[in-house]
Amino acid sequence: MTRRQNIRSLFLGSSLFPALVSELLAKDAAPDNPLAPKAPHFPGTAKRVIFIYLSGGMSHVDSFDPKPKLAEYQREGKTGDNGRKYLGSPWVSKPRGQSGLEITELFPNIAECADDLCIVRSMHGDNNDHFQATLGIHTGSVTFKRPSLGSWVGYGLGTENQNLPSYVVLAPDMPYCGSQVWSSDFLPGVYSGTRITSGPEPIPDLNRRAPSAEMQKLELSLLERFNRKHARQHPGDPLLESRIKSYETAFGMQMTMPQVLDLSKESDATLKLYGMARGTTAGFGWQCIVARRMMEQGVRFVELIDVGSSKNWDAHGDIKTHEPLARNIDKPIAGLLTDLKSRGLLKDTLVVFTTEFGRSPTPEGQTGRGHFNRAYSSWLAGGGVKGGLAYGKTDDFGMKVAENDCHVHDFHATILHCLGFDHTKLTFRHGGRDYRLTDVAGNVIKDILAT
Amino acid sequence: MNDPFFYTQADTLAVRIGMQYNSDLDRLRHAYRLVYGRIPKADEIREAQQFLASARKSLQGTGVPDYQWNRQAWASLMRVLLASNEFVSID
Numbered sequence: 001m002t003r004r005q006n007i008r009s010l011f012l013g014s015s016l017f018p019a020l021v022s023e024l025l026a027k028d029a030a031p032d033n034p035l036a037p038k039a040p041h042f043p044g045t046a047k048r049v050i051f052i053y054l055s056g057g058m059s060h061v062d063s064f065d066p067k068p069k070l071a072e073y074q075r076e077g078k079t080g081d082n083g084r085k086y087l088g089s090p091w092v093s094k095p096r097g098q099s100g101l102e103i104t105e106l107f108p109n110i111a112e113c114a115d116d117l118c119i120v121r122s123m124h125g126d127n128n129d130h131f132q133a134t135l136g137i138h139t140g141s142v143t144f145k146r147p148s149l150g151s152w153v154g155y156g157l158g159t160e161n162q163n164l165p166s167y168v169v170l171a172p173d174m175p176y177c178g179s180q181v182w183s184s185d186f187l188p189g190v191y192s193g194t195r196i197t198s199g200p201e202p203i204p205d206l207n208r209r210a211p212s213a214e215m216q217k218l219e220l221s222l223l224e225r226f227n228r229k230h231a232r233q234h235p236g237d238p239l240l241e242s243r244i245k246s247y248e249t250a251f252g253m254q255m256t257m258p259q260v261l262d263l264s265k266e267s268d269a270t271l272k273l274y275g276m277a278r279g280t281t282a283g284f285g286w287q288c289i290v291a292r293r294m295m296e297q298g299v300r301f302v303e304l305i306d307v308g309s310s311k312n313w314d315a316h317g318d319i320k321t322h323e324p325l326a327r328n329i330d331k332p333i334a335g336l337l338t339d340l341k342s343r344g345l346l347k348d349t350l351v352v353f354t355t356e357f358g359r360s361p362t363p364e365g366q367t368g369r370g371h372f373n374r375a376y377s378s379w380l381a382g383g384g385v386k387g388g389l390a391y392g393k394t395d396d397f398g399m400k401v402a403e404n405d406c407h408v409h410d411f412h413a414t415i416l417h418c419l420g421f422d423h424t425k426l427t428f429r430h431g432g433r434d435y436r437l438t439d440v441a442g443n444v445i446k447d448i449l450a451t
Numbered sequence: 452m453n454d455p456f457f458y459t460q461a462d463t464l465a466v467r468i469g470m471q472y473n474s475d476l477d478r479l480r481h482a483y484r485l486v487y488g489r490i491p492k493a494d495e496i497r498e499a500q501q502f503l504a505s506a507r508k509s510l511q512g513t514g515v516p517d518y519q520w521n522r523q524a525w526a527s528l529m530r531v532l533l534a535s536n537e538f539v540s541i542d
Binding site: 204208212214219222223244250 | 452453454455458498502505506509510513515523527528530531532534535536537539540542
């Protein structure tokens with residue numbers, strides 16, 4: 001009899017809640033616990049991920065891929081190929097840090113962190129509409145529903161803290177496609193993202209409603225026994241297993257989540273770094289500081305969604321609508337990078353900053369910009385990528401990728417590589433064949449890896 | 452499981468069953484018929500009766516008046532039945 005069996009037999013017959021058992025067993029890296037920490041294919045440079053996603057399509061030529069030629073052509077009334085007019089950026093750019101990376105005034109605080117950023121200026125995706133492109137950057141597929149990146153990471157690595165989900169999504173507003181964005185789809189349900197909103201009750205209905213703690217324990221214990229018995233009669237159904245596991249996770253979260261969300265012990269200096277006032281339970285600063293606390297608590301993948309499917313980065317009418325949106329996230333993100341760095345977390349935490357597509361260098365109406373999936377910018381920081389680097393190039397107008405292209409599949413392959421995975425081997429059998437995040441494509445961008 | 456709607460439904464079910472039958476055994480049989488469409492087995496009856504006793508006891512010292520303990524214990528059991536995979540999923 002193993003230690004595991006021993007512990008189980010000790011507690012299973014009693015009314016003691018089985019989460020306690022799981023907690024004891026988690027330390028043994030229980031092989032039958034789908035969330036137990038697992039080793040990747042090879043030692044990765046990142047252990048966890050913060051994925052920042054800007055909804056609506058952030059302009060590359062106004063932020064991390066400045067194109068002075070656009071303003072020049074506009075000013076001088078010159079046109080490009082096919083008599084195309086260009087729209088200059090309202091934000092000037094200058095070289096930043098020791099690396100001299102060109103970043104505009106749209107993100108003055110993030111620009112201060114230039115030497116930690118690895119900007120990918122040659123991103124491109126397969127679809128030019130929000131819904132498809134949003135799914136594309138999250139799941140690799142613009143056509144069919146597929147598991148999210150965060151779900152693949154949980155499936156591959158498990159998670160460190162059994163009282164918290166492996167994949168947490170801090171999203172006050174719903175993005176395009178709603179919860180499909182963080183769905184585990186055909187991967188087991190335990191790998192789905194758990195959405196946290198903001199405000200006084202960040203996770204709805206997490207708090208106990210039963211009149212006594214003892215009564216809740218009795219209920220969960222009996223429910224577990226009912227479900228185990230039922231599962232034995234219906235072997236091999238991952239959905240049943242997921243529901244059983246979700247009650248355990250919820251119970252763990254009841255204890256742990258209030259601690260993670262309690263910012264009272266954060267110093268004034270730290271709150272200031274994120275641009276937050278004490279007592280704040282909303283805003284992007286709140287999302288960022290909670291993300292750092294989740295990383296410290298052993299959550300594997302935290303996604304921060306900036307704004308939702310409306311009033312977002314979709315600047316069709318006027319590109320200057322980027323300004324208040326940028327002001328809202330610039331300081332918190334710079335604060336997050338600084339904070340992670342000073343706590344020694346940045347070296348093995350991969351921070352990803354992306355959007356679903358860029359915006360057209362040509363005007364839409366007078367001052368707006370359209371969707372643009374042919375070329376856009378994202379950046380990575382920490383977790384084993386080079387800082388102060390711009391990878392890939394667009395042409396003088398940001399119209400097309402000129403050098404070292406990075407398709408969404410390449411981006412995903414590189415993120416998985418940082419975590420220690422060969423993206424062609426992280427597979428799951430579904431509907432009669434093996435599936436992976438990168439479909440049948442994707443190349444790791446080796447040039448951006450620090451080692 | 453902490454959703455207010457869910458709580459109301461479980462309580463309503465408990466009251467409905469409580470009004471229709473007088474003994475715990477009859478109430479259990481009725482509850483299983485309504486929720487699962489089957490009769491409870493002997494060990495399930497035993498388990499449920501033990502649960503009800505413990506659930507009533509768990510309300511001691513919580514400020515819930517004792518005349519409500521029975522209804523609360525039944526509502527608690529109904530929550531387990533309604534949240535269970537046997538009820539939620541289709542064979």
